[in-house]
Amino acid sequence: MFRKSSPAVDTDVENQKAHSGYCVEVFSAIQWIQFVMATLSVIGSSSLITYVVFQNIQKSPEIRPLFYLSFSDLLLGICWLIEALLYGTSAANKDIVCYNLQAVGQIFYISSFLYTVSYIWYLYKELRMKHNQHGQSTFPLVIDYTCQVGQIAIILSSLIPLLLMIPVFCLGNASGCFHNFSQNHRCILMYSPPSAMAELLPSANTSVCSTLYFYGLTIFLASFLLSLLTIVILLIQAQTLYKKFVKLTGFLGSEQWAVIHVMEQRVRFYPVAFFCCWGPAVILMIIKLTKAQDTKLHMALYVLQALTASSQGLLNSGVYGWTQYNFYQLKQEARRDADTQTPLLCSQKRFYSRGLDPLESTLAFATSTSTIL
Structure with a gap:
């Protein structure tokens, strides 16, 4: 005698099948979203790198962290692109490639966090240095110290993520954590849920793989939160300096004011791009820690993460291009304003600029900075 299944069981099975089909459709859409973004x-990152190299300004103290940030965005974008192309294929050793691509990608986006902090820190130091020039001269030792700290920050931004991810490479591959890794859409998602560890093959060391999963997740969240906290502090300090500059608007040269305005814009816009890129991913991971099972909220955050996290290079290059365009617009307005002024007003403007700025090279600095910006 065969036992008939109850209607409740049949309903649960149908719901699970419907949910599974819905998830497959969502992840298929995520694959194409990630590919496009x-x-x-x-x-975007390639165009910014090409522009910097073409202008031969990659060795500038200000452009150097931006150049490495764009390079990290480029490599990270390539990793996202390869993962999107691998999804749904039957390539040989696909599990190993997906697992190591995820680890390599984590190196690049942690590096991008640190490079973003370094770039915003340098912009803040430039604003502070320009502000100090109105009260006292800026010693060359201070400028050299800022450049040395910037170089050390760039080196550490490259080494720290690599050192942090060595256990994931060594222990993960040695323990077979890549087994069945490409299943359940783990090749296109940043982190697989802890419950996925139970699906590993018997040859994999489940306890080591689970520990490495939480280790990578902790590193990502800690690096993001520390970077965000540092960026917020620098943003508040930069806004305070900018308000002081606004009070000195009438005593600043036109090109000097354009440089300061563009620096302030970049200090504001790069943190916004940073949070827009990684905020959804962080929220998703925190929710995953409390509820691992996929829901409609998870699906929505998966789609949002694919749209934002994969677009970091595009947003960063867009911010630079927009502020660069604003800088040239301000320069053109300043030149048109200078052409319409009377000789008396021009002489008075030059007199105030010389009288309030103890450094004779202030306007020369603004002109040289304009080539860097």
Whole structure:
């Protein structure tokens, strides 16, 4: 005699099948979203790198962290692109490639966190240095110290993520954590849920793989929160300096004011781009820690993460291009304003600029900075 299944069981099975089909459709859409956004990110970061190299300004103290940030965005975009292309294919050793691509990607986006902090810190130091020039001269030792700290920060931004991810590479591959890794859409998601560890093959060391999962998740969240806290502090300090500059608007040269205005814009816009890129991913991971089972909220955050996290190179290059455009617009307005002024007003403007700025090279600095910006 065969036992008939109850209607409740049949309903649960049908609901699970419907949910599974819905998830497959969502992840298929995520694959194409990630492919498109990663392609745009690669194009955006490549264009910024090409512009910097073409202008031969990659060795500038201000552009150096931005150059490495764009390079990290480029490599990260390539990783996202390869993962999107691998999803749904039957490539050989796909599990190993997906696992190591995830680890390599984590190196690049942690590096991008640190490079973003370094770039915003340098912009803040430039604003502070320009403000100090109105009260006292800036000693060359202070400028050299700022450049040395910036170089050390760039080196550490490259080494720290690599050192942090060595256990994931060594222990993960040695313990077979890559087994069945490409299943359940783990090749296109940043982190697989803890419950996925139970699906590993018997040859994998489940306890080590689970520990490495939480280790990588902790590193990501800690690096993001520390970077965000540092960026917020620098943003508040920069806004305070900018308000002081606004009070000195009438005593600043036109090009000097354009440089300060563009620096302040970048200090504001890069943190916004940083949070827009990684905020959804962080929220998703925190929710995953409390509720691992996928829900409609998880699906929505998966889609939002694919749209934002994969577009970091595009947003960063867009911020630079927009502020660069504003800088040239301000320069053109200043030149048109200078052409319409009377000789008396021009002489008075030059007199105030010389009288309040003890450094004779202030306007020369603004002109040289304009080539860097």
